[in-house]
Amino acid sequence: MTASNPIRTRIAPSPTGAPHIGTAYIALFNYAFTKRMGGQFILRIEDTDQTRYTRESENAILEALRWMRLAWDEGPDVGGPFGPYRQSERFAMYRDHGLRLVEAGHAYPCFCTGARLVKLREEQVKTKANPGYDGHCESIPPEEARRRVAAGELHVVRMKIPADGECVFRDRIRGEIKIAWTGVDRQVLLKSDGYPTYHLANVVDDHLMGITHVLRGEEWISSTPKHVLLYKYFGWEAPEFAHLPLLRNPDKSKLSKRKNPTGILYYRDAGYLPEALNNYLGLMAYSMPDGREIFSFDELAATFDLDRVSLGGPVFDLQKLANFNGQYLRRMDVRALADRATSWKLNPSLWQRILPLVQPRINTFSELVPMTAYFFADQLHYPPAALITGDIDGLRTARLLKIAQWEIEKTAAWTSEVIKAIFIGMAEKETLKLKTLLMPFFVAITGAPVSLPLFESMEILGKDMVLRRLQYALEALAGQGFTIKGKELKQLEAVYEAACAASKTFITS
């Protein structure tokens, strides 16, 4: 690369949930690659799905990536010459570009209803045909299509796909990849609400922002032909693509929060150091030329080489991460350790949130630390049988914990009031007294059936930690033989959601 053609990369998270460890992993590789090559690393917020977007999530992403010290050169908070860096603020650009494609005959308005699409899919499944849009509206004469659009008929814009041949593109670490056009669907570019889909927005933005290298997860390989084709339609040069292997659960499936903690902020709250986490992530699908395993951010960035990326999906191993974190902790001098521990949770501002909960319950300071210890822990140690309380048996306890997980995952806001509402709602559905329902949760969250107020505790602990403790509780119950297996679990979820939709009583038993 020459100075006049510096490389530019980006990380483009979607603010629809808790910031994911996979985002940090991809960001780290982009960051290291960019620093090595001497370019700019951009943060772009992909908030084109207005139905799922939350502001809390966007803030959490910035907070999490900042905590990871993955500093971006341009982004929604720091600005930059290619802004805005939030897709919702670039709305008009996508519309213009989408329409440009329609005029050029590369895309067309599609008036098909959701109902028709559902029916089409059902038929395709039944006849074992490839699922995908059938091109129904592609044959509408442009004149007529224009008239119907002008008349305000609801529509989307779809891209045209070649009828035959194949798309050949180069992946920087995998080599040539060929995908037949018949296997690529006629992607919606502009949704009926006028927002672009990821595919359009990502191509338009990457071009306009001068992105030269796209390092992303391998889940994108199969939609790369659409992107390549869009670049061609626009007459733009496509960036280089490099698809990194996905982080995996111990069972090799794609890393998911149901099987592993995936929230970046969970790791912070559980007492991991960002440098240890970065170091560990740098070992996923990558190795240093000299075989070193302990290395800093800067050392990784100084030597990073895409050719050293390995392709097997790495299993995210909490034990090794914990060991690395321990090594970093041990290496620190006591002064630094004190500072870091203090800025973690041993600070006055956290105490000021916790203290009001204990103040009415203590006679001496000596009771303080024992009573609040669970705020500073990750996994709690209690006998698994303690989770089974009152008239609620083990299996029902497991189901209740599971339902609470779903409810908590669904909520964006995180205050004790919101949490309280969730549990009151659950108690009503279950026709249980709130007090009775809460018993196993007291144990799961605070480690004891008698403790400080639960909802406030959950608020202070944070959503990720609460979810994690529910998971630990579920595992403890599973150890006692109370486990909900795959099929039952799916059934429970389906029945429960149906009951929610109908706002009916739902009693797990």
Place this chain on the structure above:
RNA sequence: GCCCCCUUCGUCUAUCGGUUAGGACACCAGGUUCUCAACCUGGGAAGGUGGGUUCGACUCCCGCAGGGGGCGCCA
């Protein structure tokens, strides 16, 4: 079902045609220590499978199997 990607110890990986296949986490044993960690020493543990190519394959090619991903008006 169709398409694509992947395949070295349990896990993360080194190896880029010739190595006793190396390291790390985890595990086991011993040592050290007021306990426990930490630390030190040692140990078990791997190239999915069948064909090629080659004097020689973990390494290159093909088939199969296994794993993963994708097939949304989600990203």
